[in-house]
Amino acid sequence: MYTEAIDQYTSGLKIAEQHRQDSIQIILKNRIGHIYLSLKNYDKAELFLVESIEGAQKHQFLKAEAIAEEILGTCFEKESNYLKALEHQERSLALFTTLQDEEGIAVVNDNIGSIYEDLNQLEKAHEYFLKSYEYLKSVNSELQINVLNNIGDVYRKTKRYQEALDYTNEALKLAEAFENKHQIESAHKDLAKTYVLLQDFETAYQHLFEYNQLQEEEFYTQNFRQLNVLQTIYETEQKEAQIELLTEQNSINEANQDLMLFGGGAILFVSGISFLFMNRKRKEKTKLQAYEQRVLQAELEKKAIEEKKLQDEIQLKTASLSKYSLNIAQKNKLLSDLSSTLKKMSSRSKMDTQSKIKELAKELDFALQQEDEWDEFMHFFEDVHPQFFKDLAKSATSKLSSAELRLAMLLRLNLSSKEIASILRVTPDSVRVARYRLRKKLPINSKQELVHFLMNL
Numbered sequence: 001m002y003t004e005a006i007d008q009y010t011s012g013l014k015i016a017e018q019h020r021q022d023s024i025q026i027i028l029k030n031r032i033g034h035i036y037l038s039l040k041n042y043d044k045a046e047l048f049l050v051e052s053i054e055g056a057q058k059h060q061f062l063k064a065e066a067i068a069e070e071i072l073g074t075c076f077e078k079e080s081n082y083l084k085a086l087e088h089q090e091r092s093l094a095l096f097t098t099l100q101d102e103e104g105i106a107v108v109n110d111n112i113g114s115i116y117e118d119l120n121q122l123e124k125a126h127e128y129f130l131k132s133y134e135y136l137k138s139v140n141s142e143l144q145i146n147v148l149n150n151i152g153d154v155y156r157k158t159k160r161y162q163e164a165l166d167y168t169n170e171a172l173k174l175a176e177a178f179e180n181k182h183q184i185e186s187a188h189k190d191l192a193k194t195y196v197l198l199q200d201f202e203t204a205y206q207h208l209f210e211y212n213q214l215q216e217e218e219f220y221t222q223n224f225r226q227l228n229v230l231q232t233i234y235e236t237e238q239k240e241a242q243i244e245l246l247t248e249q250n251s252i253n254e255a256n257q258d259l260m261l262f263g264g265g266a267i268l269f270v271s272g273i274s275f276l277f278m279n280r281k282r283k284e285k286t287k288l289q290a291y292e293q294r295v296l297q298a299e300l301e302k303k304a305i306e307e308k309k310l311q312d313e314i315q316l317k318t319a320s321l322s323k324y325s326l327n328i329a330q331k332n333k334l335l336s337d338l339s340s341t342l343k344k345m346s347s348r349s350k351m352d353t354q355s356k357i358k359e360l361a362k363e364l365d366f367a368l369q370q371e372d373e374w375d376e377f378m379h380f381f382e383d384v385h386p387q388f389f390k391d392l393a394k395s396a397t398s399k400l401s402s403a404e405l406r407l408a409m410l411l412r413l414n415l416s417s418k419e420i421a422s423i424l425r426v427t428p429d430s431v432r433v434a435r436y437r438l439r440k441k442l443p444i445n446s447k448q449e450l451v452h453f454l455m456n457l
Contacts, residue, residue, distance in 0.1 A: 026055045026064045034071050042075045066095035085115050106135035110147050126154045145175050145183040156194050164194050185214045391457040396441050404438050412454045
């Protein structure tokens with residue numbers, strides 16, 4: 001679609017140049033530059049945008065110059081050239097300020113905030129995001145959504161989680177009101193990150209699920225549209241080719257009739273027409289193959305994007321699993337320490353509290369032995385690695401115990417022996433012994449690491 005848009009804008013640019021319509025040329029160069037930015041072709045984007053700025057300055061077209069400077073600044077930000085990015089955004093801000101264009105001022109302040117966020121200068125980023133929001137909060141504009149999400153990002157990164165949730169939820173509501181699927185996805189993704197940091201993994205998973213669902217829907221919608229366009233182009237070209245072939249065939253038929261009238265001389269003419277017909281046929285075949293190749297390429301790109309999305313999802317879920325396991329370890333340590341303290345207190349002389357303390361200690365010990373949390377954890381693990389336990393069982397030379405399965409799961413998360421010991425409420429030496437026994441039940445050679453084997457199941 002981008003290619004078609006560039007073709008159309010380029011055609012329009014040629015016409016504008018022929019008729020010396022300077023302002024239209026400047027506008028079209030901005031739009032072409034913006035498309036190349038979306039395609040991550042920053043060199044071409046910068047080429048068109050610089051030409052637009054030069055033309056705008058020559059003809060004192062301030063609005064177009066401000067837009068070009070803003071887009072050019074974004075190009076340099078994407079290339080991590082933050083000094084140049086700031087220079088162009090500041091120029092754009094000055095121009096929009098002169099024009100008293102509040103929307104433009106808001107957009108550029110948001111861009112500058114993003115640059116400072118990239119530089120991890122979060123206070124300055126926050127300052128510019130708030131400036132942007134001040135210009136937008138009084139109007140019902142979609143531009144508010146991105147600014148609200150950005151403010152939420154800064155609050156999350158500065159560990160002000162409740163404020164982060166407030167702003168991101170506000171962004172989500174506004175995105176849903178405008179039916180902006182891209183921003184809805186972004187809000188759910190940011191909320192998932194914040195809830196992970198708050199160790200509310202259930203809510204984090206819900207937002208992650210919503211994000212993945214929306215992303216998948218959007219992905220298939222975009223690719224379906226793209227394939228439909230390509231299919232339409234393919235069919236149109238095919239029909240045109242068929243019409244041309246029929247036309248050529250009619251010409252041959254007419255030539256054959258002339259053959260009967262004009263004899264040998266007409267044979268040469270028909271031969272020439274036949275040659276042209278076959279040549280045209282070969283060209284049309286090549287053209288059709290080219291369009292078929294484009295359709296195939298679109299399918300390959302679709303599969304590549306699906307694979308990237310899957311990897312991103314696995315990474316986020318794995319991070320959640322690791323944090324979840326550490327949370328279990330912390331809880332176990334807390335309960336263990338509390339149980340130990342209560343037992344010590346029960347041995348003291350205060351006989352009036354002795355029975356109660358013993359009762360509490362028993363209840364805590366019982367809670368530590370419950371399997372519910374482990375069942376929940378293993379269920380969460382299987383969502384991320386659905387084939388792990390099946391492949392492990394197939395590989396093992398003998399049946400693995402529940403304790404060995406838990407150990408294998410924690411090793412698959414690449415946790416240290418100390419972390420595993422805390423989660424399982426055993427000593428690190430016990431973990432090392434358990435690792436040795438697990439290794440003996442698996443087809444691992446002497447040089448291969450146990451963790452490496454489990455990571456590749």
